[in-house]
Amino acid sequence: MAKNPVEVEVAIETLAVDGLGGGDHQERPIWVRNALPGEVVSARIVKRRGGARYADGQLLGTAHPERIPSACQYFPRCGGCVLQHASGDYQLAHKQGALAASLKAQGVEAHCWRRPSSLVRLGYRTKARLGVRVVGGQVLVGFRESFSNRVAKLQSCQTLTPELSALIQPLKSLIGALSAPASIPQVELAQGDDARALMLRHLEPLNPEDLGLLTRFAREQDVQVILQSGGYDTLQALDMGQGVPAIKPLAYQLPEYGLSLLFQPDQFTQVNALMNRELIRTALAYLMPRRGEVIADLFCGIGNFSLPLARSGARVVGIEASERAIASAEDNAGRNGLAHRCHFKAQNLYTPMEGGEALERTAQAAFGAAPSALLLDPPRSGAGERLADWAKIPSVERVAYVSCNPETFAADARTLAACGYRLHEVGVYDMFPNTSHIETLGFFVR
Ligand SMILES: C[S@@+](CC[C@H](N)C(=O)[O-])C[C@H]1O[C@@H](n2cnc3c(N)ncnc32)[C@H](O)[C@@H]1O
Known part of the structure; x- marks a missing residue:
């Protein structure tokens, strides 16, 4: 056999979180695209790094029962998707398995698992x-x-x-x-919805x-x-x-709440409009905002969760690092007649400046009451070091946490558990079908 063959036969043993099938070649790990556990593939090695090999796979022999023909002719060469070869149910089970493994590694147990949510498999990405x-x-x-x-x-x-x-x-x-x-x-x-x-x-x-x-x-x-x-x-x-x-700003509607949100084309918005609505619906069903109660929406962006919360009767303190996003959130609150129920503030939430006392002060100054619930939707790096301060605010009793990274979600779940919260329910939401991205929503109760 050649010392460094370009094409090798590999038995696939695992599917990694990033969607690559894992096996061994010459006692080194090999990670293969377009491969599922139990399959034998012909792997064309395209990269070698740090002792591992990376390859594109071609099925030899029997397919995994959940293998499906890719809907996309450019898969697996195009790196936009990694799971086009697996059924939707298998992808969701795989993502839920990865989330469960992250939670287990942090010693956090979910009281209840919500059925993975999937609404649209193709043509979703805005x-x-x-x-x-x-x-x-x-x-x-x-x-x-x-x-x-x-x-x-x-x-x-x-x-x-x-x-x-x-x-x-x-x-x-x-x-x-x-x-x-x-x-x-x-x-x-x-x-946006129409531009x-x-x-x-x-x-x-x-x-x-x-x-x-x-x-x-x-x-x-x-x-x-x-x-x-x-x-x-x-x-x-x-x-x-x-x-x-x-x-010109773009716009999207949240019809269940009679809302229309404007955003600049370069601003963060959830990429999958239907799944975004599902996340909002579920987060609100968890939080069940009471009329007049104060809820803090941390990492609020342009007000994607803040405005539905306000429409449902809550008074919302929305905090976010980007001044432009905060300006958009304020504008969106005004356009939707919710300015009186929203107070937005631009602040880096990873600094000691915005700990629990500061958040309480902000809420007291805006609405004369401390927050009784939190909605968190941080970037991949997670909620940061202030999480325990916010969770320990005496009036806070519920936390809905939307996450795009199961590892930081699990680490933050451990922090919340140490602050006396139980992970009441958790589930994965297929925000980016056919990719390895895992979107999670967890509901914590004190
Ligand atoms: C996943 S997005 C969520 C935005 C919004 N909740 C939504 O649904 O559209 C994360 C947000 O966190 C903001 N962010 C990133 N780092 C931050 C920080 N250190 N402090 C506060 N906000 C931050 C980003 O600007 C972004 O708007």
């Missing part, structure tokens, strides 16, 4: 950052290929909403026609012909084009000769 590369005169626009920095050769994408997917081909033609296609490293797409925006990163200044092409593209495709010459602070609306150019 946000994406796509790479752009020019290879041999051909423009590629897509996610990165698996295990590489190359851009996948796509004509469409099944996980993007059909409206965003439909932009991929016209974008390739547009970029190919610009004066310096190689100076466009990426585009970002964002979709789309495209943020075009460009490393070189665009000339008047380029701007003309972009204007025509914006009109023909009915998409807002935003230019980005550097960081996000350089975002600039394309001047289409219709008055002072300004970036």
Whole structure:
């Protein structure tokens, strides 16, 4: 056998949290895309790092009973998805298993498991950052290929909403026609309920012909084009000769609460509109806001949970690091007639500045009462070191925690348990079907 074969036969023993099938080759771990436990695959090694090998798999012999044909012709080469080869039920069981393992590792037991929630498997994704590369005169626009920095050769994408997917081909033609296609490293797409925006990163200044092409593209495709010459602070609306150019916010509705929220195309929003509604519905069913009670929505973004809480009768203190997000949250509260029930504050929640006493003071100053419940929706790094301070506020009795990272969720669940909370119910929500992303909602009661 060659010393460093490129293609090897591997028996797959496990499926890792990141969606790769795991086996051994020459007594070293090998991680294979498009492989499920119990299968034997032909693994084409595409990367070697730190003693491990990474490979693309091709099934040999009997398939795992939950293997399904990929809905996407670009899988497994395109790195946008890792689980297109597994049934939806299997993906959910796998994600729930990963969450259960994280909780077990932290010694936290859930009183009750909620059935994993899945509403839509394809065409759900309202946000994406796509790479752009020019290879041999051909423009590629897509996610990165698996295990590489190359851009996948796509004509469409099944996980993007059909409206965003439909932009991929016209974008390739547009970029190919610009004066310096190689100076466009990426585009970002964002979709609201009835409009789309495209943020075009460009490393070189665009000339008047380029701007003309972009204007025509914006009109023909009915998409807002935003230019980005550097960081996000350089975002600039394309001047289409219709008055002072300004970036137009996008909007999404939360019909159950009669709400419409505006957001800037570069701001954080949950990528899967239906699953977002399900998360809000379930978090509110857990918290059951009482009229007038004060609830703190920490890491509140543009008010995605704050406004439904306020609509349900609570008074909400929303805190979040981004001043722009707080400005949007305030604007959204005003537009929806909820300003009197919302108090928003821009604050880095990872600093000692916003411990339990500070949160109580903020709530007292805004509404004359301390919070009786918390809604947490932190970034991947988790709720941070102030969590115990907030949880120990004497008036707090319920915590709904939305998480995009089971490991930090489990570590924070342990902190909450040490503060006297029981994990009453927990479940996974398929926010990003076919990817390895795990979204969790847990409800803790003191
Ligand atoms: C997962 S998002 C949730 C946003 C919002 N709850 C929603 O549903 O749209 C996490 C939010 O935490 C904010 N954030 C990140 N680091 C933070 C920090 N250190 N302090 C406060 N907020 C932070 C981000 O700006 C982002 O809006």
